[in-house]
Amino acid sequence: AAADPGNPAQVSGGGRSSSGDPLPENGFAGRRCSARGKPGGRRRPDQPTAELWTELTGLVGCSESEDGPGGAAEGRPAEVSLEEALVRLAEFLSVQLGAEESFGNSADLSKPGDVPPLLTVTGQLLALLAWIRSPRGRQVLPQATQPASGVQPPTPAGSPSQEESPPVSPRGEAQGQQPPQLEEDQRAWQRLGQLILGQLEELKQQLELQEKELGQLRVGVEQEEAEALLELRGRLQEAQDTTEALRVQLGVQEVQLQGLRGALRQLQQEAEQKCRRELQQMRGQLAGLRARMASLRQGCGDLRGLVSTFTQSCQGSLSEARGQVSWALGALSAGGAGTQLLEAQQGPPTGCPGRLLELKGNIRVLCRLRPGTPSNLVSLEPGPGGTVTTCYRGHQRRFRLDWVFPPHASQEEVFRELESAVLSCLGGYSVCIFTYGQTGTGKTYSMEGPPEDPGIAPRALQSLFREMGTGGQHHVTLSMVEIYNEAVRDLLAPGPPQRLAVRQGPAGEGGIQVAGLTHWDVPNLESLHQMLNLGRSNRATAATAMNQHSSRSHALVTLTLRTASPSSGPGTAGTLHLVDLAGSERAWKAGAAGTSHEDRDGAQRLREARTINRSLLALGGVMAALRARRPHVPFRDSQLTRLLQPALGPGATAVLLLQVGPGGRSPREGRLHARRRPPGPAHQRRSPQVSTRPEDLGETVCSLKFAERVGRVELGPARPRRAPRSGTPSSLSTDTPLSGTPCTATPSPGSPPSPGLDSGSSSALAPPEDLPS
């Protein structure tokens, strides 16, 4: 149809040649050739629009050449029908339209002026195709293969009508005798062809334009793509670098995290351990505080007791003073004031020591720690109202005592605390000082002490004699006994120590009596020391001879101090008991026999331990009864308590010095110690090193318990005693002055008393005739 716009017959595919037409040169024939050269006749996607156009026009040319007479017979390209050509053109245009739309050049069909020519042309082609395929078209079209067929395709204006057009005759005839209708048709065809050609031209230009734009777009897109690709690659590289760096950082941070976690775990563990430790410490402190509170409560109770005792004592003293004053006034008014006042003045001295004693209380428990005591086992708060804390089998226990001496306390310091009690004997008070504790804890050291550093006994005697002066107002007597396996032996008796009988005194006289006990008059300090040495040597000799150990027996020294009574006055009789108690070891320990040849010794030790324990238990029982103010006090349960009855009776003062040390000797050690121990004063002996076994601490705890119990005992206010009018010395009895052998003779100074001693009276050591039965 494009080949010759002025010839509609060519468009309809009439079998004429296109001679003189410039288009068929590159028409369908060429297209056919290229279609053959390319299998399938498919158009390449990159084929430019100009080529397509050429191909299209070539198609029309081919069609025309095919229509020529005999053209197909000589190997010419196959005929293309008009319909096929139109179909292909429509296809092509619709593809083009699709391409335009895909570039976003879709037309706005609502405005008729904006409808693109390509769409109009395509629409007209489709209308033509529809007409060709319609029954009318099919009827007409075979005739239309001839130029004279008179086929009239539909025009945009709707003319000419197919029905009205006359039948098309062959071309030869039509050229000769063309009816006016046919001419009309031809003109219509020409107009249509021109219209189509114009539109195709316009289409071609648009296509070219679009191709150009497409090319530019492609280049732009490719450049953009390349740039974007480059940018993306750059970003990818950056991202990879960043990822790598982050990975490294992550690794480092993971390592740091691990370290931190480990540190955290360690910190947690440390904190837990610290918390546990602190908790334990706090528990210990709490337990200590509780114990302290309990002891404070107890101390409070004691203090109350002391206050009431003090009040009673004050009232007693006041009434006594009132009585004395009224008696003195009465005596004065009676006219015999001179002599009686003198006698009254010689009544019981109520000086400083006595009053101090009353204030301090009549049962006092002091504690002395031996040097070398491990502080992890026994710790203390020294001083008045001090405490001793033991740590035994993981349990801490605190004991409050009246006074606690530290390990470095001197003998002088210890005695200073006891001096007032000792001197109160001069005022008629009865004072008893015990040393109590395990073997090897320093009982003998504290009581006797070495010569260069004397203990309580020598200092007490010295102090008493210094206080008495040389006035000769006091009459001093001395007795010394030992209790071994419940046997009482007189250590000052002439000859080997004899067993003595202890009896209750006659009814009404009270107290106890020791038959045959020797009492020595002591004129001065030197004589006293000689007598004491005699007693110690007797004890040591006995221990050696009988395989005994001094610490397996209790030793009692009794000093009686009577004021020389004026003829009309009663005077006073004070007593000082110095008691070195046996070691407080338990029986199982003492009885733990070693080898077979030592079995006899073991049995002996066991018996000793039992009797010692029995006597100490009895002492504890007496203390408990006194504390509970029971009407019956079991003084008769042991020889020890019987002998101590006057010292623990009403109005007496008792001071218990508890010795605490690292532990005693084992029985085996004790035995060896006993065998090796030479006779002589205790201070001349050297005790072996004591053991520091923690299990020995059990003994210390028991001793402390005992001491604490004793500390709670109340004996009532201390009272001075009047000397009996009979003139006999008072020793172990309070109510009954006579309880032993009165000594009138005094051993000469410088020579210790002995059976052969002639000190002016041979009867001095003889058993008294008035010995109580």
Ligand SMILES: Nc1ncnc2c1ncn2[C@@H]1O[C@H](COP(=O)(O)OP(=O)(O)OP(=O)(O)O)[C@@H](O)[C@H]1O
């Ligand atoms: N405070 C102290 N300072 C220095 N040494 C002491 C002290 N206390 C005790 N000792 C020493 O400890 C050792 C044992 O003391 P001591 O013999 O007095 O004990 P003990 O309890 O009387 O024993 P035993 O019951 O066997 O007689 C002695 O060598 C003594 O010198």
